Amino acid sequence: MNNSAFLPSAAYRLYDRYCHGEIDRRAFFDGLGRVAGGAAAASAMAAALLPNYALAQQVKPDDPRIRTERFSYDSPDGAGKMQGLLARPKEVIEVPAVLVVHENRGLNPYVEDVARRLALEGYVALAPDALFPLGGYPGNDDDGRAMQRERDRAEMVADFRAGALAVRGHEQSTGKLGAVGFCFGGYVVNELAVTMPELDAAVPYYGGWPEASQAEDLSAALMVQLAGLDDRVNAGWPPYEEALLEAGKSYSAHIYEGVNHGFHNDSTSRYDEEAAELSWERTLAFFKEQLS
Structure with missing residues (x-):
């Protein structure tokens, strides 16, 4: 649809x-x-x-196949103390780790659900809340956006980097690490892909781009997911892609024609079922290939 x-x-x-x-x-x-x-x-x-988060719940918080908990970790270069939702398979076996990075409004129910979806697929997933130092996601996106604007962007990136290391070091993790993020989270994942050698696989959804000069520092396997109607974000892709090519970096990119920014978010009418499901299938296949 x-x-x-x-x-x-x-x-x-x-x-x-x-x-x-x-x-x-x-x-x-x-x-x-x-x-x-x-x-x-x-x-x-x-x-x-406007979002209706009841529509976005594909995996219930009490799903018996997974374990979920509030997970705290240190972020010395960011907020100091951070917290997020940790979701993992109920069976206690070692599995790859994935960082999930939210949009520009804190850890809302949609992004929590994405973490639970990953747990069902056999990953230990951590979705940090950049608003935790300010009291946490406030329950609505308007206030969440206003709160996130109060935080320093570089410190938030540091908080997510620390979260990535924390989930990578979780007792149930194999040590292989992926990251997926949406909008602001896509920007964060792009930044981590060029600044974090520990990151094995990065999937930014319609996020902002690093500086072209950073392309040569890409160390993670990269899969870019873009919305065809998203002129604002897409304008930065050609110069960054050119920089990746000049640096001899491999990547894959998918542009879903006729859909809007936010097409994966199934809580609003921007959601496009066909593009969302195809992009997610590609994301899971990519993580399976890169993190196994």
Whole structure:
């Protein structure tokens, strides 16, 4: 199902700007009013765009096949103390580790569910919450975005790097390490791929790019996942891809045509079932190949 056909493209562009802090909530609703032709229609349109996290739960928190817990770790170059959701197979066997990096609004239920999905696939997965030093994800994305803007970006990257090392060193980990992230999390995964030799496999979903000069430092196997309609993020891919080629680095990249930024997030109407499932199949196959 391609949900991109449900609403006008202008509505998705407004939501993208709103999600990334370019406009505030009032400007978002005012813009929707102009697109929809009235306040009532704008409210209905907003209801379709804003997340409904009940839709995103594919794996229940109490699923008997996995173990979940709040996991604390040290981050000396970041917040000092950090915490996230750790999910792992119930059977106590050594499995590869995967870091899961959230969007620009803290560890919301969608990203927690992604960690549980990975546990079902045979990984020990850690999804840190960059908002933990501020009290944790507040229960809604508006406040979460505002809180995350209070944090220093370099310190947050350090927090995720420390989280990656912590899950890699978990007693159930084989020591092989992957990372997957979405939006802001895609940016973090791209950064870790060029700054963290311990990272074996990186899958950034529609995230920002490192500096072209960093391409020569890529050490992780890299699979890039992009949305065809995501002009903002995609504009940075050609120069970074050129830098990777010039540095002789191997990678794979998939662009899913006709879908919006955030197509993997099944809590909003930007979700595209076909692209999300195909990209996730590719992600799992990539991790299996690189982390076995």
